[in-house]
Amino acid sequence: MSGFDVIGHRGDPIKAPEETFESFNTAFSEGADYVELDLHVSKDNVLVVSHDKNLERITGTSMVVSEQNFSTLSQLHQENGEPIHSLDQVFAHYKDNPKAKFLIETKKTKKGNPQNMEELLKECIDKYGMQNRVMFHSFSTKSMQNEAKLMPNIPRIFIAGTTKRVNFDILQYVTGVNLSSNIVTPDIINALHAMNKTVYVWDEMNESPSKWNTLVNMPIDGVVTNYPATGNEYRELKNQSQSEVLDQNVYYLGTKEEPIYENPYRLVKTKREVRPLDGFHITNIIKFHGNEYVQLGENSFANAEGFNSDSALKELRPYFGAKAIFRGQEQNNYLYKDPRKKNSIINRLEFNKPERILTVQKLGTQVWLKLKDGWINSKDVLIQLNPNNYLGNESEESYYDLPVGQRFKNIDLLENNLYLKPSTDQDLKRANLIRDFNSLNLIFPIKNNNNSINQI
Known part of the structure; x- marks a missing residue:
């Protein structure tokens, strides 16, 4: 597949303070389909947007979300001056922007607290009609179960840092899995796809943008990234392929x-x-x-x-290390930039000037040869076999290893006339080559009294 969702991890936390409107807006402007945000519940049952339960890291003030009313929490500000937001405020801010979508992470304890988080979440989603603009993800299996009961039509994605956490018990409650980039592999993705589960990938806050060089090769459904602009760029490149x-x-x-x-x-x-x-x-x-x-x-x-099927290797090895020459035996000595395109003629092969074959490519039933100035069809040139080892290949030996009926006939006999010259004792050598070319007009006489050529 080509397309995948790009999800800005807490917006774009590299260019703006995380989980602020500025961070979300930056991610959306960079091509993110969703922004990811985290939720905690305040003392007065307000869903508060924050990754940490203690707000000291992002505001400079030590204050635990669950111990304070939201009216107190909202007095704290991040570096860009924005206050701590509630989910209600986020939805109100983006309600008229249908392209703004959210991946919501529910932060819960191992015991499943706060118990009412999913009910509060449903109320807020229903209030703003956001059912088609949100997805859920969480490390909490209890949260996944609650969301499956309360909001079964909204995608639920289980976050896993190890494959040991992904089992059939949890898979029955979720529509997808969000895997750490450290453990995801194409085989794991294919196995989950076979179970009709979507696969997303996430990384730590120290994510390197260079990871995209490998992530983009996988058949992922989405990625939660600190670099939404980079993610969108790679997605567009992949979509063009x-x-x-x-x-x-x-x-x-x-x-x-x-x-x-x-x-x-x-x-x-x-x-x-x-x-x-x-x-x-x-x-x-x-x-x-x-x-x-x-x-x-x-x-x-x-x-x-230059990559050819192993089934064609024996047929093509005689060309490898050999030379091609045009002696006017055919009308077509065109060189092509691309052997697949007939309109890509760029030059002609010079007359009587042998050139080393650089690359061999079989396309359909035709063999194309790359020379220094372009590609030429092997049928339009004569081949000068190489009697010496060239880069580990024996051109001439490979030719004679082929059954007679499979050997190409366009050998350059003017270059390889040793095949035709009689020896000093008048016995023909390499007469098997002459047999292959029974219609050849010899350019010099053979003076001998035996009829061995007729007995071949």
């Missing part, structure tokens, strides 16, 4: 080492590289901004150019 699921073994038939990236959107390089003739198992092909990338493993992507 197309993904095709594959399950295939491949080999890289390129002569140049290629970098392996963490993702195909930002092309952040890893310390690993693809080397000539390396084999991989690929799971996806990502098409992004006109380029294709193969997924080689978790958080491992490479440019798709």
Whole structure:
């Protein structure tokens, strides 16, 4: 999947004091679909927006929410001058902005206190008609159960910092799971999706924006992030891509080492590289901004150019390390920027000038060869086999390992005329090549008295 929800963790806490209107507005302006906020209950049963039960960290005044009436708590201010808000005030502030949506975390003790939190929450949601603009998440299984009874149509997401907390007992009360970024994997996500549960990812307040380089590769439904602008940016990049699921073994038939990236959107390089003739198992092909990338493993992507199915390896190895030459034997000596696009002609291959084949690519039934100035179809050139080992490959040997009927016929015999020259004792050598080219007009006479060529 491509799209996922971006949820600003306490708004945008990097650019504004957390859980203030300024923080929420910043997150929404940066593309967040939801902002996350936390709730405690005051002494007089008001739902107070704060992550901490003691407000000292955010206001400088030590005051426990549950021990004070809201009229007292609202006298405390954050760094930007905003007072502590109630949920009622937040809903009133955003009631006329239908794009403002909220992920609400209920803060409860292990014993499930305060017991009336979910009832107070339902009253506030009903008062402002916010049923379609909120979701719940919590570490508290008791809170999830209460919300399932009171508000069964509102999504409920269980927060887990370890997979041990995710079990079938809790899954029956929730519609999704919010997993720590330290434990989430594609396999876990796929397993939860198979149970029709959505999967969100969260991180600590010390979250690094570089985590997006790997998070974006996973099939998540949403992420709770301190960097909503970064999350939205990656989402837009991913939405511009197309993904095709594959399950295939491949080999890289390129002569140049290629970098392996963490993702195909930002092309952040890893310390690993693809080397000539390396084999991989690929799971996806990502098409992004006109380029294709193969997924080689978790958080491992490479440019798709030069990767070929293992079933085509024997057919293609004779080209690897060989040279291509145009001797006017065909009318088409066009070089293409992209072998998939017929209108991408950029040059012509020079006459009688052999060039090293840099990359081999099979597209459908056709074999394309990348030269220094572009791609050319293998049928439009003659091939000069390489008798020497080249980057671990034996071009000439690979050619003769193929059954006769599978060998390509466009060998450059002017270069490889040793195949045709008679030896000093007049015995033909490598006559099997002549047999493959029975329609060839020889350009020099063979003077011998035996008829071995007719007996081949």
